[in-house]
Amino acid sequence: MAASCFVLLALCLLLPVLLLGGWKRWRRGRASQHVVAVVLGDVGRSPRMQYHVLSLAKHGFSVTLLGFCNSKPHDELLQNNRIQIVELTELQCLAVGPRVLQYGLKVVFQAVYLLWKLMWREPGTYIFLQNPPGLPGIAVCWFVGCLCGSKLVIDWHNYGYSIMGLVHGPNHPLVLLAKWYERFFGRLSHLNLCVTNAMREDLAENWHIRAVTVYDKPASFFKETPLDVQHRLFMKLGGSHSPFRARSEPEDPAMERSAFTEWDAGSGLVTRLRRRPALLVSSTSWTEDEDFSILLAALEKFEQLTLDGHNLPSLVCVITGKGPLREYYSCLIRQKRFQNIQVCTPWLEAEDYPLLLGSADLGVCLHTSSSGLDLPMKVVDMFGCCLPVCAVNFKCLHELVKHDENGLIFENSEELAAQLQMLFSNFPDPAGKLNQFRKNLQESEQLRWDESWVQTVLPLVTDI
DSSP: OHHHHHHHHHHHHHHHHHHHHHHHHHHTOOEEEEEEEEEEEEGGGOHHHHHHHHHHHHTTOEEEEEEEOSSOOOHHHHHOTTEEEEEOOOOOOOSSSOHHHHHHHHHHHHHHHHHHHHHTSOOEEEEEEEESSOTTHHHHHHHHHHHHTOEEEEEESSOHHHHHHHHHOTTOHHHHHHHHHHHHHHTTOSEEEESOHHHHHHHHHHHOOOOEEOOOOOOTTOSOOOHHHHHHHHHHHHTTOGGGBOSSOOSSTTEEEBSSEEEETTTOOEEEOTTOOEEEEEEOOOOTTBOTHHHHHHHHHHHHHHHTTOSOOOEEEEEEOOOTTHHHHHHHHHHOOOSSEEEEOOOOOTTHHHHHHTTOSEEEEOBOOSSSOOOOHHHHHHHHTTOOEEEEOOTTGGGTOOBTTTEEEESSHHHHHHHHHHHHTTSSOTTSHHHHHHHHHHHSOOOOHHHHHHHHTHHHHHHO
């Protein structure tokens, strides 16, 4: 109960300040077409909330988005005059005293700080909150909603307590407290959205919370990348990452070459190299719910197959993302002595990430979900780019990946290695399974984010 008590204490301490400083503002009324969106995380790495904000703005709402600004959001967000981004300061845990005290102090600071930031913003009809992280955001946003008449909308991406359980264990007191907190304050919201039918059913059955499933869908900029744009991307990335650079320079000085493509300056024509490597892409937050040792073990098996004479291409494996375990896995990667595989771990600009997916040959997903109830948005983005995927299996993955139709599902490194061998055999093979998966994705009628949002969310925020 300690963290919840800290939150309530912080709210009580700040209440007089709120009443003195903000009451007149709230009494003047809230704008009927204004929404406040809150992300207690990095806005640039929170694509779903960025999409919510863009859709709200597109359909007539003005939006104030509060969050950490550690990485650059999409340009569409920055250039929209209906959207104001308010940067929040992230407090790191104090390295003094017991860990519980450190955590409690951080929660108190965040609660007071978020409350103060919300107090001096234009009140909205709705407060959209991403969860997780929801501590102390759910309680603070609910409290602000009570004061100014805003309706709290929680978008459940996962359960925060389940993510904490990966680090501390499911029966740790902090994890049990976080579970109680999410369940108690989650019930106080006016509207709940979630990412899968499995989560919707779990919220209803175990938490008595009614939610609407809003599947992740790719934004319009996730699409196949034209070959000339691919070449420019490869040349750009080659400036800092050697796997994108040409293995040999062209004899003709009028030609420009990357590891995958060649551009003729005279004709302006871009072509793929005949014996180019295959480009495999994975993206990650480098957290405990993604075990990249599975991919590394599969790559070792793939490497041995190439050394044994199988007709397989060399591989460029790009793993993009930021997170706490990045350095750990980067160290493991550096210890490998691959001869036919190159691995790099760049952090891409928001505009370059969809271009890379649209240029790749295969995507790999190692997300297993701490709760077993959310789906990997990276796969949604890959499908938007018509990129086939190999994904590790977990409880509700079937809601997104259809085995042997738009990709393959594996259980371990042995199965992944066998899938890589099958998909890249005789690469590039127009009649191969990899190309068939791509054609299936091209022919499928995929709803884009805004189209789906108009059908599912817009009626709720206009009728709530």
